[in-house]
Amino acid sequence: MKIHGTESNTCLMEEIGRRLRGLRVRSSMTQQELSTRAGVPKSMITKAENGTPIRMDVLVELMRALDCLGNLQMLLPEDELTALEMLKGKKSRLRVRHTKNERVKGSDWKWGDEV
Numbered sequence: 001m002k003i004h005g006t007e008s009n010t011c012l013m014e015e016i017g018r019r020l021r022g023l024r025v026r027s028s029m030t031q032q033e034l035s036t037r038a039g040v041p042k043s044m045i046t047k048a049e050n051g052t053p054i055r056m057d058v059l060v061e062l063m064r065a066l067d068c069l070g071n072l073q074m075l076l077p078e079d080e081l082t083a084l085e086m087l088k089g090k091k092s093r094l095r096v097r098h099t100k101n102e103r104v105k106g107s108d109w110k111w112g113d114e115v
Contacts, residue, residue, distance in 0.1 A: 014051035016059075021049040023066045038065035 003015060024034050024045075031049075035042040038061040048054045048062065063069045081090060 009053075010051065013053055017049045017051040020045075020062060020066070023068060024049075027066055029066075034062065034065055038062050 003012065007015070024031070029037070031042050031045045034045055038045075038058075040058050040061055044054055044058050045062065048058070060069070060072075063071065
């Protein structure tokens with residue numbers, strides 16, 4: 001299954017579980033061996049492989065034990081300036097702030113008693 005971003009969280013977790021299981025099996029590891037290498041309970045590996053949500057730190061430990069932690073670079077690439085932005089002397093943005101007019105303009109929420 002290709003992940004497009006339109007899937008439900010349940011579908012995504014099941015796909016992540018399938019991929020983790022595939023990596024583990026290709027690495028010729030049992031769940032118990034992965035548990036020992038990653039330092040997480042075997043029950044967490046079973047849950048993850050079955051598509052149950054797990055904590056992010058557990059996922060990171062599993063990825064580290066499966067030697068695929070470098071794949072996080074593709075998942076969350078660094079925010080890099082384009083060449084044009086560097087030439088203009090721009091710096092990486094650390095936060096976003098809208099002016100008061102932008103906040104009011106963008107809001108079409110109403111109380112419901114307007115005529």
